[in-house]
Amino acid sequence: MTLLSQNQAGRAGDSCLPRHVAVIMDGNGRWAQRRGLPRTAGHRAGAENFRAVATACKELGIEHLTVYAFSTENWKRPKAEVDAILALLEQYLRESVETMARDRIRLRFLGDTAVLPPRLRALIAETDGLTRRIEGFQANVCLNYGGRAELLHAAQAFTRDCMEGKASPDNLTEAAFSGYLWSAGLPDPELLIRTGGELRLSNFLLWQCAYSEFYVTDTLWPDFGRDELDRALDWYRTRDRRFGGLSTKK
Numbered sequence: 001m002t003l004l005s006q007n008q009a010g011r012a013g014d015s016c017l018p019r020h021v022a023v024i025m026d027g028n029g030r031w032a033q034r035r036g037l038p039r040t041a042g043h044r045a046g047a048e049n050f051r052a053v054a055t056a057c058k059e060l061g062i063e064h065l066t067v068y069a070f071s072t073e074n075w076k077r078p079k080a081e082v083d084a085i086l087a088l089l090e091q092y093l094r095e096s097v098e099t100m101a102r103d104r105i106r107l108r109f110l111g112d113t114a115v116l117p118p119r120l121r122a123l124i125a126e127t128d129g130l131t132r133r134i135e136g137f138q139a140n141v142c143l144n145y146g147g148r149a150e151l152l153h154a155a156q157a158f159t160r161d162c163m164e165g166k167a168s169p170d171n172l173t174e175a176a177f178s179g180y181l182w183s184a185g186l187p188d189p190e191l192l193i194r195t196g197g198e199l200r201l202s203n204f205l206l207w208q209c210a211y212s213e214f215y216v217t218d219t220l221w222p223d224f225g226r227d228e229l230d231r232a233l234d235w236y237r238t239r240d241r242r243f244g245g246l247s248t249k250k
């Protein structure tokens with residue numbers, strides 16, 4: 001029996017199904033440009049595809065899908081593009097507030113959301129409230145998220161706890177430190193998918209992806225459909241996850 005099937009199997013009877021899939025949704029701009037459309041059309045198609053992939057993950061029995069929707073570095077893009085992405089997120093959240101309970105898709109946001117526009121923050125607070133009352137599949141949306149910012153934020157929170165006598169550096173464990181991250185309580189992603197062909201992590205889930213299997217496809221995010229998801233999961237099933245130890249496969 002592999003480490004995966006002992007510890008990390010999904011819930012749907014498929015012992016090699018990841019519990020948690022993370023996705024760097026890259027390629028929206030190229031998808032649009034190839035069609036002679038503005039980049040924002042690619043983000044719109046990307047948002048629609050997020051809905052489809054989240055539904056597919058839920059149906060498969062995956063517990064968590066975490067996506068990189070807006071990074072701490074994405075503010076460097078032209079204001080019109082940033083505004084368009086934030087408007088799409090707002091529209092998505094407005095619709096989700098209506099449908100979350102019916103579709104049993106919980107939403108959680110990871111990142112420094114305090115600096116986002118007030119309307120978006122209010123919707124995030126509303127979805128947080130709904131999420132607490134629903135059980136089952138959870139989609140985690142990384143918004144104004146950066147892996148380094150998350151680690152810094154966690155280090156600051158831990159230091160504050162030490163200064164207030166609530167924690168001590170001598171007793172800090174990996175599990176305890178994980179509890180200071182924006183992703184507190186989530187299992188680490190077993191599978192990280194990157195669309196759009198780039199071979200880099202782009203400051204995404206630096207702590208959490210220490211042992212994730214990394215699947216990269218040239219397919220652009222809006223084209224990443226159920227077939228591609230199945231291919232990624234089939235590839236994942238072939239992986240020999242050793243976590244620094246030796247293979248337990250015969």
Ligand code: FPP
Nearest residue numbers: 025026027028029030046047050069088092
């Ligand atoms: C990367 O493609 C994509 C983004 C930076 C934005 C992703 C945002 C969305 C899909 C919209 C809202 C999301 C949700 C969850 C509703 P890119 O623009 O870097 O593409 P390129 O590499 O082809 O230029």
